[in-house]
Structure formats: C-alpha cells, structure tokens
Amino acid sequence: MMAVTNSLTQQNKKPQFQAIIKSDAVQKNIMTTLGDSAKAKTFTASIISAVSTNNELQKCDAYTIISAALLGESLKLSPSPQLGQYYMVPFNNKDKGISDAQFILGYKGYIQLAIRSGQYKRINVLSIKKGELVKYDPLDEDITVNFIADEAEREKAETIGYYAMFELVNGFRKAMYWSKEKMEAHAMRYSKGYQAKKGYTYWEKDFDGMAYKTMLRQLISKWGIMSIEMQKAYSADMSVIHDDGSYDYVDNDLLEDAPLLTAQDIKEVTKSQEEIEASFFDGGML
Numbered sequence: 001m002m003a004v005t006n007s008l009t010q011q012n013k014k015p016q017f018q019a020i021i022k023s024d025a026v027q028k029n030i031m032t033t034l035g036d037s038a039k040a041k042t043f044t045a046s047i048i049s050a051v052s053t054n055n056e057l058q059k060c061d062a063y064t065i066i067s068a069a070l071l072g073e074s075l076k077l078s079p080s081p082q083l084g085q086y087y088m089v090p091f092n093n094k095d096k097g098i099s100d101a102q103f104i105l106g107y108k109g110y111i112q113l114a115i116r117s118g119q120y121k122r123i124n125v126l127s128i129k130k131g132e133l134v135k136y137d138p139l140d141e142d143i144t145v146n147f148i149a150d151e152a153e154r155e156k157a158e159t160i161g162y163y164a165m166f167e168l169v170n171g172f173r174k175a176m177y178w179s180k181e182k183m184e185a186h187a188m189r190y191s192k193g194y195q196a197k198k199g200y201t202y203w204e205k206d207f208d209g210m211a212y213k214t215m216l217r218q219l220i221s222k223w224g225i226m227s228i229e230m231q232k233a234y235s236a237d238m239s240v241i242h243d244d245g246s247y248d249y250v251d252n253d254l255l256e257d258a259p260l261l262t263a264q265d266i267k268e269v270t271k272s273q274e275e276i277e278a279s280f281f282d283g284g285m286l
Contacts, residue, residue: 017051020062033070043073050079056090060099067241068103075233076116077109084209085109086233091240100240100248104202105233107213114166114220117227125164125212128177129157141165141175159208164215166224174223176215183211 020026021044031040047069051057057065068088069079077085084106090099107125114120134144143163148154162183165175178186187194187210193201202210220226221234239247 017058017062017065018048021048021066026066030066030070033074039073043069050088056099057088057101060090060101061093061096063243064100064102064240067243068101071103071232071236071241075109075113075229077105077112077233083108085112093240102238102240103236105213105237107209107216109233110213110216110220110230113227113230113233114216114224117225117230119168119225119227121167121169123166123216125162125215127159127208127211128161128163129154130160131157133160136163136177138177141173143175143177162208162211162215164212164219166219168225174219176219178211178215183207183214186214 021030027040027044030043031037034040034043047066050069051065065088072079072086072088075086079086079088081087086106086109087104088101089104091102093100111123111125114123128145129148132145132147134146136143145163148157159180161177161179163175163177165173167173187203187207191201191203194203197204199205217234217237220230226234236247239249241247
C-alpha cells in the first residue's frame with residue numbers, strides 16, 4: 001500500500017478532511033495505490049461520506065483515516081460496521097493533541113481473506129454454550145458437542161468456551177478449543193484497556209467477536225497458510241498507520257502471537273480515549 005504523504009504544513013486551524021483528501025498529493029497517492037481512476041473517485045466519495053457522518057472520525061488526523069481506509073480498500077474489505085470486516089476506530093494521541101484512526105481487522109475479515117486465498121476448504125469459529133460440550137480431546141483435536149436445538153434458547157445460554165477449525169485443500173486439518181476462562185485470562189494479560197474494566201473496549205463491548213478473532217488469529221498464524229494479503233492485514237491489525245507507512249500499536253492485545261510484528265511501547269489509556277471510544281460504541285458503529 002502506498003503511504004499517504006502529509007504534504008500540508010502545520011496550521012493553527014486544522015484543514016477540513018474533504019480538502020485534504022481532494023488535494024493533488026493525496027489524490028495522486030490514492031490513484032497510485034488503487035491503480036484506477038474510477039476506483040479512486042468512488043473511494044474518495046465513500047470515505048468523505050463515512051467521515052461526514054461520524055463526529056469522532058472528524059476529529060481524527062486525516063492521514064491516518066486515509067491510510068487505514070486505503071489498506072482496507074487494497075485488501076478488498078468493506079468498512080461497513082454491519083459486515084464486520086474491518087473498522088476505523090478513533091484513538092486519542094496525546095503527543096499530537098488530536099485523535100488518530102486505528103485500523104482494526106474483524107474476525108469476518110480474517111475469514112474473507114482465508115477463503116479468498118483459495119487454500120482453505122473449510123474454516124469455522126463458534127462459541128460453545130453451557131451444557132453442550134461433551135468432550136474435547138486436545139491430542140487428536142476431536143470435539144463432541146450436543147448443540148442446543150432451539151436457536152433462541154441457545155443465544156441466551158451462557159458461553160463456556162470457543163472452538164475454531166480449518167481444513168486446507170490439501171487435506172491438512174487443525175482445530176483448537178479454549179475455555180471462557182482461558183480467553184478471559186488472555187484478554188486480561190494482553191489488553192491494558194480490558195484490564196482497566198471501564199466498559200469501552202472491544203473485549204467489553206463484544207467479547208465473543210474478539211474471542212472469535214483471537215481463535216482465528218492463533219490458529220491461522222501458527223498452522224495455516226497466510227497469503228500476502230493476510231500477512232499485510234495481520235501486521236496492520238490493531239495499529240495506527242502513519243503517513244510514512246509505519247505502524248503504531250495502540251494496545252498490546254494479541255501481539256504475543258504476531259511474529260511479523262515488533263511490539264512498541266504501549267501507551268496508557270487516557271480519560272479522553274475512554275470518552276472517544278465510549279461515544280463511538282454508543283453511536284452504534286460496532
């Protein structure tokens with residue numbers, strides 16, 4: 001992905017997002033990245049629309065928004081919250097005095113990239129409810145489950161664990177089961193935001209979604225085949241993408257299983273970050 005070059009000089013008044021994305025320098029980079037004028041025009045219009053309807057994104061550094069969106073576009077993933085493939089979430093940057101847009105890959109994005117690679121015959125991840133698990137053999141990776149037949153009843157039942165599996169087209173198969181307690185311990189260890197327990201992190205807003213993503217990330221990164229697209233998404237996940245192409249990882253969540261990444265110093269969560277993310281979630285974006 002081409003980096004978006006910040007060619008505008010710092011001004012007392014921050015330029016409007018629409019003016020920045022339509023500038024010649026940014027449009028040139030968008031065109032270079034997408035390689036098609038029609039795609040560049042559609043991309044520009046869609047991002048302007050997304051920012052104009054989201055007050056929190058309007059407060060973000062424009063170049064981090066554009067870089068995150070260009071990565072998503074280059075991966076052919078949708079930013080639609082309803083599809084859940086990837087998100088652009090505001091993160092307060094105390095050093096800059098404004099917010100940055102953080103690129104977060106959803107678990108459905110992992111599934112899309114895996115399917116698109118053509119290497120996966122089957123891939124699945126799901127929660128296991130109380131009373132369903134009969135047996136899991138970690139040696140042979142065999143699981144026996146009696147699913148609750150009534151979907152409404154199952155939806156209300158307590159989650160006790162998570163199961164993920166894939167089978168490659170060459171016949172190789174891998175599966176994994178984690179208890180809810182193990183997933184909780186993982187979240188507590190690797191997410192400072194979740195440790196704070198103040199109600200605004202992904203883990204607190206959609207624990208199952210983050211658990212699914214963790215299972216797929218663990219499974220695919222250790223035993224799966226990762227396409228170039230997947231490696232790119234994997235490396236950028238949970239980061240702010242800067243105009244020089246470098247990544248800043250907002251939290252240390254999931255970095256322990258990311259051999260492609262170099263963990264950087266993790267900043268403490270600030271009060272302003274809590275307010276930004278709480279507002280973002282309350283607005284129904286996730």
